[in-house]
Amino acid sequence: MFVANKDRYEKMIYRRLGKSGLKLPIFSFGLWLNFGEVNDYEECKNVIFEAFNNGITHFDLANNYGPPPGSAEKLFGNVLNDGLMNYRDEFIISTKAGYFMWEGPYGDWGSRKYLMASIDQSLKRLGIPYVDIFYHHRFDPNTDLRETMLALRDIVLQGKALYVGLSNYNSEQLRRAHLILDELNVPYVITQPSYSMLNRWIEKDGLLETQTELKAGTICFSVLQQGKLTNKYIGGIPEDSRAKKAYIQFLNEKDIDETLREKLIKLNEIAKKRNQSIAQMALAWAVRNPKMTSALISVSKMSQLKENLETLKNLTFTEDELNEIDQVLK
DSSP states (O other), X not given: OOOOOTTTXXXXXXXXXXXXXXXXXXXXXXXXXXXXXXXXXXXXXXHHHHHHHTTOOEEEOXXXXXXXXXXXXXXXXXHHHXXXXXGGXXXXXXXXXXSOOSSXXXXXXXXXXXHHHHHHHHHHHHTOSOEEEEEEXXXXXXXXXXXXXXXXXXXXXXXXXXXXXXXXXXHXXXXXXXXXXXXXXXXXXXXXXXXXXXXXXXXXXXXXXHHHHTTOEEEEBOTTGGGTSSGGGSSSOOTTSGGGOTTOTTXXXXXXXXXXXXXXXXXXXXXXXXXXXXXXXXXXXXXXXXXXXXXXXXXXXXXXXXXXXXXXXXXXXXXXXXXXXXXXXX
């Protein structure tokens, strides 16, 4: 039976989630692409245990995570049964619904029917009575926003989630949704956008400032751009990399071009001076603004988890470093 390290909270940094009572670790654990039926269960379990042993107290899922869809929640439910459940009150579980999950007109987007059915399915796969945070996974332009927000309210009122979040919403959409959620007294606490050195849309959108106005927090995903922002692609494409895996649709070999390699070579020189890898520097860069509550890490190997956790030793940047990074990214 799993027994957690007694000193698990000593090295991790925690940031408050807006004005809520929740704090998240500066690095949270995402189960997007590496925790499905195609992955080795024992390795996945051990990585999750080690994450918790190092103070990571937030585990992020969605109904469609896998592959196949749903299998990440099943896997995490098995990990809970293998000993993590003994510490349930010490960590946050989040899940989501909003992307395609099942056939027919009711298994996608933001209808009340889809969201209410999805939370029940997710809880069954996880084997728990509630999640801490339930997100609508993406803005639905065709469903009345009030319908979607009312569904989130009722999921909370039914005791199936403690808080709600909104993922892949821009600032204008967040403000519209928050007006409804505030009127309905729904505990909205978090948004989840994509953000990385190679994907900086939230800066132009002003999303971090918007969340501060709304008294909520932000957690970013794809901080390493599916592994692009690592040292592994400087000299080519390793056989065990995501770019070589046919079941991963978001990254393939054509994405690893000479332009990217040139940027990686230059970023690596900056990272070396910081005594970091590119991945470590990219993670630190993503949370350099204290308004960014947390960044999701998603690893397939224990060595990657340990590398990511080493980032905690150097999270600060000088102005010269930030300017040098900006020059490379341009």
